[in-house]
Amino acid sequence: MFAISSAFSLGQCAANPELVSGTFGPYPGYTGDLSVSGTVSMYSIFTFDMSGLDTAGGACTNPDFATLPGNACGIHIHAGTTCDTAADVGGHYWVSTKAPLDPWSDGEVGYVAFYSTTDGTASGSFAAKTGATTSDIKGRAFIVHGADGGRIACALMEAYSPPGDDDDDDDDDDYDDDDFGTE
Numbered sequence: 001m002f003a004i005s006s007a008f009s010l011g012q013c014a015a016n017p018e019l020v021s022g023t024f025g026p027y028p029g030y031t032g033d034l035s036v037s038g039t040v041s042m043y044s045i046f047t048f049d050m051s052g053l054d055t056a057g058g059a060c061t062n063p064d065f066a067t068l069p070g071n072a073c074g075i076h077i078h079a080g081t082t083c084d085t086a087a088d089v090g091g092h093y094w095v096s097t098k099a100p101l102d103p104w105s106d107g108e109v110g111y112v113a114f115y116s117t118t119d120g121t122a123s124g125s126f127a128a129k130t131g132a133t134t135s136d137i138k139g140r141a142f143i144v145h146g147a148d149g150g151r152i153a154c155a156l157m158e159a160y161s162p163p164g165d166d167d168d169d170d171d172d173d174d175y176d177d178d179d180f181g182t183e
């Protein structure tokens, strides 16, 4: 079996975006009536650093999604909040009211998160149009798929605690269950 050691992270505390927009003003030269306000916050992309990944047949070395089974070599957030019971892990997670297409599906959106490995290790980063906030994703299952598309590893996404920070992070998790899509 695969021994996965993993470090997935969203890299930030839910309350602390990495970047935030300043005050919106009119675009230079814009003379129309519209006046945009609000904020845009940037939370981190996903970064990963893993070992013990599937090297079978070299399929995940440079994945060709046209010929591989669905989800081959994939790394995805799934809807479930457990890694204990397969039936409860659920399908891909995204907020369908904000991101209409499954960002984790093969090809449909033109993007799917995957790992590429020759020796069972992989690292990198990716963004996914989940429509989800960090707190939406907190507690959900991160799934690693093998070269045949099967699920080979699972970890729950937890609040990041910097080394030495033993504060209890009590974020509330107020997503609406009707609000996300699964496949």
Ligand SMILES: [Cu+2]
Binding pocket: 071, 074, 075, 076, 077, 078, 092, 104, 143, 145
């Ligand atoms: Cu998956």
